[in-house]
Amino acid sequence: MDDLAHRKQHPNYLLIWAYLFILTIVEVAVAFLSHIPRNLLLLALVFLAVWKAGLVALFFMHLKFESNRLRILAAAPLPLALILVLAVITEFRW
Amino acid sequence: MAHVAVMEPPVAAEHGAGVYNEKLGMWIFLGSEVMFFTALIGSYIILRFGAPGEWARPGVVLNVPITAFNTFLLICSSVSMVKAYAAVVDGDQQKLKLWLLLTILAGASFVGVQVYEYTHLVHRGFLPSGIREGSELAELVAQGTIPEATASIYGSTFYIMTGFHGFHVTCGVVSMIWVYLKALRGGYSATDYRGVEVIGLYWHFVDLVWIILFTIVYLV
Numbered sequence: 001m002d003d004l005a006h007r008k009q010h011p012n013y014l015l016i017w018a019y020l021f022i023l024t025i026v027e028v029a030v031a032f033l034s035h036i037p038r039n040l041l042l043l044a045l046v047f048l049a050v051w052k053a054g055l056v057a058l059f060f061m062h063l064k065f066e067s068n069r070l071r072i073l074a075a076a077p078l079p080l081a082l083i084l085v086l087a088v089i090t091e092f093r094w
Numbered sequence: 095m096a097h098v099a100v101m102e103p104p105v106a107a108e109h110g111a112g113v114y115n116e117k118l119g120m121w122i123f124l125g126s127e128v129m130f131f132t133a134l135i136g137s138y139i140i141l142r143f144g145a146p147g148e149w150a151r152p153g154v155v156l157n158v159p160i161t162a163f164n165t166f167l168l169i170c171s172s173v174s175m176v177k178a179y180a181a182v183v184d185g186d187q188q189k190l191k192l193w194l195l196l197t198i199l200a201g202a203s204f205v206g207v208q209v210y211e212y213t214h215l216v217h218r219g220f221l222p223s224g225i226r227e228g229s230e231l232a233e234l235v236a237q238g239t240i241p242e243a244t245a246s247i248y249g250s251t252f253y254i255m256t257g258f259h260g261f262h263v264t265c266g267v268v269s270m271i272w273v274y275l276k277a278l279r280g281g282y283s284a285t286d287y288r289g290v291e292v293i294g295l296y297w298h299f300v301d302l303v304w305i306i307l308f309t310i311v312y313l314v
Contacts, residue, residue: 010180017173021166024308028162031152031313042314049309053302060176060298069111070121077125081132088136092144 016059023052120292124299127262131303134258135310138251142244149248150240152313155220155231156252157211164207165308168263171200172301179294185284187277194274194290197297201267208260212253222253252311259307262300269293 027048030041058064063071111118142149152158178193219229224246226232234240273293276282282290 010183013173013176013180017169020169020172024162024165024169027309027313028158031158045309045313049306052305056172056298056302056305060172060301061295067112070113073111073118073121073125077128077132081128084129084132085136085139088140089143091140 011059011064013059016055019055020052023048027052114288116288116292117295120295124295127299127303131258131306134255135306138255138310141247141251145244145247147241147243149244154234154239155215155218155248156312157214158312160207160211161308161312164204164211165304167200167204167207168301168304171197171204172298174200175294175297179287179290182277182282182287182290183284187280190282190290191274191277194270194277198267198270198274201263201270201297205260205263205267208256208263220249220252222249224249255307255311259300259303262303266293266297266300270297 027045030036030044030048033041036044057074061074063074066074111121113121174193174196178190178197181187181189181193219226219231225235225240225242231240235242235245270293273289276289
């Protein structure tokens with residue numbers, strides 16, 4: 001029962017939920033502010049979405065508390081995804 | 095007597111990522127899922143930004159308030175999932191069952207709202223093939239509020255991306271019911287909670303994908 005005696009300290013999940021909730025409201029509000037230049041709007045929305053996704057991955061999926069090996073494994077597809085999207089963009093941008 | 099040859103590894107097995115097999119398998123699967131959704135999102139990007147004209151503004155065709163509510167539902171389900179995980183780690187069986195049940199209900203509600211959204215959109219004339227002639231949205235096309243040139247790729251990319259995501263949520267709900275039934279029989283404990291942790295990883299990933307999709311499909 002030693003394991004139970006030294007219970008894991010869980011992160012404050014409700015605080016993360018509050019962050020996600022507020023960020024979603026901010027996102028919707030930003031999206032409907034029509035006077036923001038389009039590119040800035042796009043950048044702001046992507047930034048907010050990545051922030052929210054990061055919170056889910058770090059705290060709900062516990063990547064913040066995992067070993068470096070598992071973090072590398074989890075992050076491995078991200079550069080590949082970026083390459084794929086950038087390669088696709090070159091189809092019509094350059 | 096038959097002799098069965100067994101492959102012996104040339105060196106002793108290593109610890110690898112330092113996690114149990116099911117968890118490692120789920121992370122590798124999620125890696126493949128990242129590429130799956132990137133392919134869909136990549137296609138969407140080229141179709142949208144390479145299109146010969148603007149797309150409809152956010153909120154003109156799609157119902158943003160109801161989808162924002164659905165996003166909220168999915169975020170809540172992620173919290174209830176992680177609370178179920180915390181409960182089983184702490185050995186609290188009652189809370190594990192309660193939080194798992196809430197996660198199932200929130201996930202099923204998400205799919206229900208999505209079905210309602212689809213029905214409503216089809217009723218208004220938004221189809222995977224474009225805008226239906228004679229529908230409410232066809233009038234907006236005639237007025238120029240919805241660009242005609244991009245209406246059909248808008249429909250097809252919208253239904254493909256959100257449809258595949260909805261399919262993932264449905265698979266998650268079905269799997270979660272299985273985990274819940276096992277939890278009812280006392281199948282998980284503070285010393286072995288593998289099933290709860292692994293389904294949790296999948297569930298949070300589906301939430302994470304929705305966060306991205308909600309932004310790029312509904313708000314941009």
